[in-house]
Amino acid sequence: MKLILVFGALLGHIYCQETFVGDQVLEITPRNEEQIKHLVELEAEEHLQLDFWKLPTIPGETAHVRVPFVSIQAVKVFLESQGIAYSTMIEDVQVLLDKENEEMLLNRRRQRNGNFNFEAYHTLEEISQEMDTLAAQYPGLVSKVNIGQSFEKRPMNVLKFSTGGSQRRAIWIDTGIHSREWITHATGIWTAKKIVNEYGKDHTLTNILNAMDIFMEIVTNPDGFAFTHSMNRLWRKNKSTRPGVFCIGVDLNRNWKSGFGGNGSNNNPCSETYHGPSAQSEPEVAAIVDFITAHGNIKALISIHSYSQMLMYPYGHSLEPVPNQKELYNLAKDAVQALYQVHGIEYIYGSISTTLYMASGITVDWAYDNGIKYSFTFELRDTGRYGFLLPASQIIPTAQETWLALRTIMEHTLNHPY
């Protein structure tokens, strides 16, 4: 990981320098304040042309510095004479750059052994392929269900996790309804893999799957998602068009039939929260409505978004509390506590309208009004530092902590049949 950061930084340096022949990158670890002071003095030596990427502030912290070829001897002699520990991270920068640098970047799509790399963000094709792989590798547990087509005619596929039975009580999870929220798709596919890995090992999950099914739609807005890869990384809506309408797309999380068209949605087609011409007008939403309605036995619905670090329940369209508000509040509290235990990340929780903002025509409001008592929506990491552009390095930690929260909700659903 560190190495990759270094490689990435080197590419940036192409802008400043034409050749890096013989340049080295050193990792220096000062042991005490005096050594740090020496490094600061070293840095100030203009003629050495040192490029410190990180300046250590406390003993034990490391510094990375690119040292031009002509200065290497002088720097090493200095470090050794002061007893400052260092190691050579990169022997010859130019040799590195001569290789296929693209491959070395953080965004490696495949690990060396050809397996799906859960630590990276993926395209629609790659995620679809991994879904197929899971279904093929675990035929007794996973199957792929097609629930319809998107506006641009892409298939909408749902993973079904089931150990048998017929029309069992089930849990629905969706990610990616807003296409720019890449951390949600990444969390979704990681969670799918987690489920197949943990069935039979994790006591709680095994109990859940022995009695209930899990449905997971990972790319709930495939057209939007493809668009975030091809043209506009910050695209939110779907890609539906209408004759005579200048702007494209409907906010799929404002298109549901619950408080449709109310506050917190917009009737301007150019707006990011445009609710569409009518409730369920969008094929992506209609497909889910049809599926869940026909199934008739969905007992929990979890819709995953980013960002803000929140776990919320209905309503979004009104401040009025739902009948089982107390139960949902306590369940959210437990789920968020479980999440916190993993990496110390703090979520806040409550109803959507009182925690985040008023929003009408949203998924969980519809689900709740259709009898799904345990309806939750997540807003995953972070709280604004990176926002939608959450670094890939945070995918696994985010997915790990979210899993604990999901499991808490699923377990409660299992133990409270209705």
Next chain:
Amino acid sequence: MPPAVSTPPAPRPGVPRPSALLLALALALCLAVPGLQAAGPGPGPGPGSPGVPGAPPPGLLRQAARAALHFLNFRAGSPSGLRVLAAVLRGRAAVDARRTCRVDLEFTAERYDPEVADGRLGRCSARVVFRHQKPRPAVNVTCTRFMETSRSRREDFLLYKRAKRLRAPLGATSIPNSHGWIDPSLRPIWDLAFLGSSYVLWERTTQTLHYYMAQLSSVNQWKTNEDAIDFDYMVLLHEFSTQEIIPCRIHLVWYPGKPLKVKYHCQELHTAQEGSGTEEGSAVAPTQPNNF
């Protein structure tokens, strides 16, 4: 089990607090929220959760905290001293007849740069006054220091030197890229971009709208041959609660230890914002912005 952090219950609307009797004639207190002792770290219920009747509108305290920090970041003019909100500790809000909303609050802040955010929190207290649905809230804020002044000066100077040696990629860019990656060598550009954006983010914040810097989308100019860094760039701001992406062009001039100079122009939106007549702000910042 970490205790919850929450905004505490409020008296019913129309009932003035005993200590505010003097102001009772001028102020109709409908959002007064007596302070609660600060709780420890850990997740907590949002404002307005059950058991907290009459609490300020969702996130008002957080809103005020953000505005205060953007203002502080701008005034400090220190890219290595940039701070973001960690948690709101306590606060109260009061609305007067003209619907001016005054928020007094205490909160914790941490360093913006996640690489060096070592969990150390600074404590801040602020008074933020929002004029009814208008931007440019008045801010009075003080925070405990994260580190000695000499060290932050040193870090700023280090950044300055790195910036001077850097030949920034001119033209359209994506920092971070789609995968959230910021090249470490380009980090000074990102930090300065956020510093400049702080002015914009503060000015645009209202009671109900707040912003994050989503991406640096172009570098129009990066002049380092003179003493100061002269940086002209474009950012994409993410607006809550409308979810809009707003492109803003920002031009800053920065030298360590000197007040930051910022000019900006944000593109007009296709949709009208709630309660505010104009979507674009074009301002030349005085070196001593109003602070009332």
